[in-house]
Amino acid sequence: MSFEWPWQYNFPPFFTLQPNVDTRQKQLAAWCSLALSYCRHHKLYTLGIMEVQECPVFNHKNIDRKLSTEAILIVFEELRKKGNLEWLDKNKTQCLVMWRRPEEWGKLIYQWVSKNGMVNTVFTLYELANGDDTESEEFHGLEEWMLIRSLQALQTDGKAEVITMDDGKGVKFF
């Protein structure tokens, strides 16, 4: 399934940071949602600032418009404030993109677990993310760092516990 671009993507002003505050709010909201849905579609979990500038999302060659680096950082800051992005370094060159927040992943995983009556069972992380049983699930293929965070979120909620085993980590659901 090919990615569907929103109408703003073909609207040249979308690529200029708007001075009018209200307009800018709407603009940034649209950018955040576009960035996240693009990452979700392509299953991107980390982004580097350098590559991002050339990425079709921010550089629309067809209409010859691109978002300035300054504006990209502002969009990323918005994402960070909403909890969808985390910087990996102080210089802001690499970041983690959470187009679904850990809490949301945790909820999905727990739903699957309880739906299949597997509460009180122990899973290895590998089983959860890459096992055959979970192949049709959205969280299948989830990168480990994200999986751990999701489970930690469930742990905070008292719904799971992360355990360390001989050959890795595992989780028990309650």
Added chain:
Amino acid sequence: MDRFTWSNGLLEMNETLVIQQRGVKLYDGEDKAKLDVGIALLSTHQLIWRDLKNHECCIAIPLSQIIYFEEQAAGIGKSQDPILLNFLKERLTEELSQKRWESTPMSQPIPTATNSQTGRTRAVGIVGIERKIEERRKETEKNISEAFEDLSKLMVKAKEMVELSRSIANKIKDKQGDITEDETIRFKSYLLSMGIANPVTRETHGSGTHYHLQLAKQLGDILLAPLEERGGMMALTEVYCLVNRARGMELLSPEDLVNACKMFESLKQPLRLRIFDSGVMVVQLQSHSEEEMISSALDNVTDKGSLTAEEFAKLLGLSVLLSKERLLLAEKMGHLCRDDSVEGLRFYPNLFNSQA
């Protein structure tokens, strides 16, 4: 004769031709040289003689080497025009005294003058430079003192003018009934345009002066028609040009114009002075409705898809400055949004607001 050198007869960059004289014969001492009929050219740097028959034959002597010259009675037959010869002699004297070649040296090195101080050829050069510096200093001093002469004369005149205006203003005050208010205003404005502060009122700015009030009333009358023509709005600079062009003689200063315009509202004139965020000042009709302007601007932009300030100006017959202000205002109110790229600044309808 031995100081003449062969030359191509062409003048250097800094050299100018002063005068030329035809039918000149060159004599070396008492003997007639092999150079017969030719043209003598006097330039700022050298004296050139060119053979008329054989143009390639051309010799020159740098003026710096001419120590002395004298006029000799023309030879037998008076083949030379005495008037012209005189003229040549005068010019040569002048060139020698001005020594213009010293201030603009030629590119070829002039062999140093072989005068009695043969042993100190270098010193001549330095003395020449020193002389040049001294001359320049004297020239500058002369200029400055001349300029100040005029200035002190001007100051004396100005003082007289101020005294005169003061006395007249007092007379006006005394004989209130004789001179009409209008004329007083005109007289004061005349003085003001000459740069002499109005001697009667102490305030030169601020919103209290009678002069500004009167001026505001005048402007209210003058500007109505032009404003209507221009769609109800004019930049203050346009007003300034218009009013001063119409007045011709008693010109307004920018400060006076601004102060007068500020009084429109208090005088209940149908005009307003308006200042945009960017600092641009305009005079507009009170009946001018900004909302109408904005909504019509939005219609225009929507119609064309997008507009730059220049395109909008052309469409409406407004100046680019005012059209940009209107677009910016529409953007501020959220009706338009901008597209800023290497292609320029364009305004689009604000679809962020209107579309989900």
